[in-house]
Amino acid sequence: MTGRVLITGAGRGIGLSIARVLARDGFSLALVTKSESSATRLRAERFVVDADAIVVAFDLADDAALADFVTKWREPLWGIVHNAGICATATLADCEHDPWREVLAVNLEAPYRLMRGLLPSLARPGRIVTIGSQLSVEGRAGYGAYCASKFGLIGLTKCWAKELGREGVTVNAVCPGWVDTEMTGNDVARIAAEMGRDAASFKAEIADPLELKRFNTPEEVAELVAFLMSDKSSGITGRAWLMQTIWNQQ
Numbered sequence: 701m702t703g704r705v706l707i708t709g710a711g712r713g714i715g716l717s718i719a720r721v722l723a724r725d726g727f728s729l730a731l732v733t734k735s736e737s738s739a740t741r742l743r744a745e746r747f748v749v750d751a752d753a754i755v756v757a758f759d760l761a762d763d764a765a766l767a768d769f770v771t772k773w774r775e776p777l778w779g780i781v782h783n784a785g786i787c788a789t790a791t792l793a794d795c796e797h798d799p800w801r802e803v804l805a806v807n808l809e810a811p812y813r814l815m816r817g818l819l820p821s822l823a824r825p826g827r828i829v830t831i832g833s834q835l836s837v838e839g840r841a842g843y844g845a846y847c848a849s850k851f852g853l854i855g856l857t858k859c860w861a862k863e864l865g866r867e868g869v870t871v872n873a874v875c876p877g878w879v880d881t882e883m884t885g886n887d888v889a890r891i892a893a894e895m896g897r898d899a900a901s902f903k904a905e906i907a908d909p910l911e912l913k914r915f916n917t918p919e920e921v922a923e924l925v926a927f928l929m930s931d932k933s934s935g936i937t938g939r940a941w942l943m944q945t946i947w948n949q950q
């Protein structure tokens with residue numbers, strides 16, 4: 701079965717790869733980005749034209765914009781991929797920065813509000829995939845807000861699986877470790893700079909303890925999402941699919 705899949709954060713990185721792989725598999729797309737520039741880029745992609753994609757730009761952290769989007773939404777959806785996410789760090793002792801509200805708003809509240817608003821449009825059976833992280837199951841110093849949001853997303857995934865299973869809707873989380881994207885590049889460069897290190901050699905050092913000795917690619921994450929979006933995964937729900945381990949700093 702194919703139909704339309706809504707993907708948040710489809711402008712780049714993992715979300716863009718998910719869009720490309722799902723289009724390859726015959727799904728129509730509804731793509732959400734934050735910026736108009738990402739939306740314009742997506743509209744220019746050939747797959748978008750071929751797959752008749754809907755592309756919308758709005759800020760998922762803006763309650764009014766999100767409410768407006770779900771109120772106006774009319775298209776049936778086979779699935780939703782809650783992929784959009786941001787990462788901002790601050791330790792408990794950091795009195796200057798507190799990213800709690802912005803991180804929780806995008807990573808946790810937005811999936812919750814989107815699900816409530818779009819539920820009437822969701823097919824039965826249907827598919828929901830949330831994008832967690834290795835930090836959905838482990839802590840890391842300075843990542844309190846991000847970890848809380850990603851742990852919370854697994855909680856929602858498991859609750860929704862129980863609420864919707866009777867109707868044939870599966871709900872699963874994909875939890876990557878390090879993935880080569882803009883988010884990761886910024887993260888690695890920032891940590892390296894804080895340590896006075898060169899970003900490339902620091903990245904190689906992070907990759908060394910990983911099982912595959914390298915970061916995952918966005919395409920590898922997208923292939924797992926594609927499986928969970930397909931008919932083949934009809935018997936799997938409420939699971940968090942962990943990819944590689946992460947570098948476990950204090």
Ligand SMILES: NC(=O)c1ccc[n+]([C@@H]2O[C@H](COP(=O)([O-])OP(=O)(O)OC[C@H]3O[C@@H](n4cnc5c(N)ncnc54)[C@H](OP(=O)(O)O)[C@@H]3O)[C@@H](O)[C@H]2O)c1
Binds near residue numbers: 786806882883
């Ligand atoms: N990269 C990793 O190593 C890694 C590891 C584990 C988990 N993850 C998770 O995977 C997901 C995707 O990560 P990524 O690395 O691909 O991220 P990314 O490259 O930074 O892309 C994020 C996407 O989300 C959109 N977005 C961000 N804030 C938004 C907002 N307030 N409203 C609407 N859209 C918003 C961005 O829109 P614009 O394009 O318009 O800016 C962009 O398209 C996230 O949930 C992240 O936590 C990533």
